[in-house]
Amino acid sequence: MIKTIGGTIVYVSNQNKAVEFYTQKLGFEVKSDMQFGNNLRWIEVAPKESNSTLSLVEPNRELLKTDEEINRAKMKIGTDTDVWFYSNDIESTYEELKDKGVNLTKPERQDWGGTMSILKDQDGNSFGLISAPPSQ
Numbered sequence: 001m002i003k004t005i006g007g008t009i010v011y012v013s014n015q016n017k018a019v020e021f022y023t024q025k026l027g028f029e030v031k032s033d034m035q036f037g038n039n040l041r042w043i044e045v046a047p048k049e050s051n052s053t054l055s056l057v058e059p060n061r062e063l064l065k066t067d068e069e070i071n072r073a074k075m076k077i078g079t080d081t082d083v084w085f086y087s088n089d090i091e092s093t094y095e096e097l098k099d100k101g102v103n104l105t106k107p108e109r110q111d112w113g114g115t116m117s118i119l120k121d122q123d124g125n126s127f128g129l130i131s132a133p134p135s136q
Helices: 015-025 067-076 090-099
Strands: 007-011 029-036 040-046 053-057 080-086 115-120 126-131
Touching (some): 007 067, 015 029, 015 053
Parallel strands (some): 007 053
Antiparallel strands (some): 040 053, 115 126
C-alpha cells in the first residue's frame, strides 16, 4: 500500500537562487541534489522533519520535450502552487520570516477556524502558511 506522499514540483527560474531562498529564508534542507543528463539537476528541499519534498525544477528542453510543455511549465512560475506549510506558532513564524525578508501576508483567522498567511518565494510562487484550529 501507499505509505506517504513524495512531493510536488515547483517550477523556478533559477535553481541556485531557489535553493538559497528555501534553505536560508525558510530553513528547509536539501534532501536531494543530483546531476543527470546534460547539465540537469534534480533538487528536492523540505523542512527537516518532512517526508514530502518540493522539487525545484527549471523548465528546459532536455527535461520537457516539447515547446508546449516548456511554455506550460514557464507559465507556472510565479503562480499559486496549491501547497501549504503547517506551523505550530504562525505568529512567531510570520515574524521570523518577515525579518528574513520573505514576502508574506499577515496571518488572518479563517472561517474554518485556523489561521493562514500566504507567502511567496523568490519567483513569486505562492504557498499557504497554516496554523490549524485547536482540536475539539
